[in-house]
Amino acid sequence: MRRRRVVVTGGAGFVGSHLCERMLDLGFEVLCIDSFLTGRRRNIRHLTGRPGFRVTVQDVADPVEVDGPVHAVLHLASPASPVDYLRYPVETLKAGALGTLNLLELAEAKGARFLLASTSETYGDPLVHPQPESYWGNVNPVGPRSVYDEAKRFAEAATSAFHANRGVDTRIIRIFNTFGPRMRANDGRVIPTFIHQALAGRPLTVAGDGSQTRSVCYVDDLVDGIVAMLHADHPGPVNLGNPRELTVLEIAALIRELTGSGSSVTFVDRPVDDPSHRRPDISLAKDLLGWEPQVGLEDGLLRTIAWFRRRAGSTAAVVIP
Ligand code: NAD
Ligand code: UDP
Numbered sequence: 503m504r505r506r507r508v509v510v511t512g513g514a515g516f517v518g519s520h521l522c523e524r525m526l527d528l529g530f531e532v533l534c535i536d537s538f539l540t541g542r543r544r545n546i547r548h549l550t551g552r553p554g555f556r557v558t559v560q561d562v563a564d565p566v567e568v569d570g571p572v573h574a575v576l577h578l579a580s581p582a583s584p585v586d587y588l589r590y591p592v593e594t595l596k597a598g599a600l601g602t603l604n605l606l607e608l609a610e611a612k613g614a615r616f617l618l619a620s621t622s623e624t625y626g627d628p629l630v631h632p633q634p635e636s637y638w639g640n641v642n643p644v645g646p647r648s649v650y651d652e653a654k655r656f657a658e659a660a661t662s663a664f665h666a667n668r669g670v671d672t673r674i675i676r677i678f679n680t681f682g683p684r685m686r687a688n689d690g691r692v693i694p695t696f697i698h699q700a701l702a703g704r705p706l707t708v709a710g711d712g713s714q715t716r717s718v719c720y721v722d723d724l725v726d727g728i729v730a731m732l733h734a735d736h737p738g739p740v741n742l743g744n745p746r747e748l749t750v751l752e753i754a755a756l757i758r759e760l761t762g763s764g765s766s767v768t769f770v771d772r773p774v775d776d777p778s779h780r781r782p783d784i785s786l787a788k789d790l791l792g793w794e795p796q797v798g799l800e801d802g803l804l805r806t807i808a809w810f811r812r813r814a815g816s817t818a819a820v821v822i823p
Contacts, residue, residue, distance in 0.1 A: 505554055507531035507571065511562050511605060512578035514541030516685050517721060521576065524725050526552055533568065536579065537561040539593060540586045545684050562601035572612040574732060577605045578619040584647065584773060585690025591649040598653025606664040617673040617732055618661045620739060622780055623651045624676060632781035635739050645775040658739065665737050673731050678743025678782045682721030682802065683809035693718065696754055697810050700763035710772035712751030717781040719744035720802030723795040730791040743782035744795040760803050
């Protein structure tokens, strides 16, 4: 019997590549659709020989056609780091708006389940702490981050409408800050940036006074949550994140300690509308999915640091003849 097939958009990105790998491990065929805007071929190179794995290079803002049956559409395609979405503002709006509509239509045509990778950014700079799914958020609709936040809010609205009015079997997850191997050293997000700086012996660039907080989740835990949500009988939205909250200064100190780096800290301007606190309320995920993060912060950081060290080594090996 043919294995069931899932479509993973953004499958060559950080989270998407881990998800493609997991779905293959679970016995699914995987069609990865990616434009390589912020993703990298090397993220999926190790999957290309595996039976049932295919890659299509396409922008999901253009109509998406797929031959044959599809069991589920997992829509992750979108720039995700602030540096990336500020560099690609219109592309980000299109991925969240046109891309989501195109993939909902694909799911409808195939009778497939649809899962939207939404974000804690839908809460904006939250006035409620920690953030439950019932909180509607505090987003500046005309600020620089709105291209991402509002695109994802539109994507949630579109997903909800296809669920309510077009009978599509949908899921929405709101992902909180996640880290791990395969993040780009230059994607601008705090953990890869600090690890890269610490390993290079350069100062860690702390934005503002570093008192703002984030709650960071290791990627394997997130993928566990995505798979659980895909198989759950609930449309969501459901928060997926690790409630352990740290200030940015605490993240910097921990990375310096775990890398054994002598790097100093330098203070740089805080991005406009940078949220000051963020922590998921994961009660719903616990009740509904029996899910909560398993990988400790230090353990996840050590795994990520080891990956960055290996990559630096292999890059050096290529550069030095
Ligand atoms: P990423 O930038 O590493 O991956 C995004 C992938 O989408 C890339 O491979 C990129 O090339 C692809 N892509 C972008 N626009 C596209 C388009 N129009 N058509 C086809 N492919 C396109 O980012 P990530 O961290 O892996 O994030 C993946 C998803 O998870 C995103 O939807 C993001 O909003 C969501 N998310 C991630 C986090 C996190 O902390 N990593 C937090 C919240 C939400
Ligand atoms: N940040 C920082 N230095 C950096 C990159 C980010 O201090 O080099 C801060 C950023 O201002 C924010 C936090 O770290 O307060 C998390 O930023 P990130 O871009 O990782 O994620 P997001 O803002 O989307 O939560």
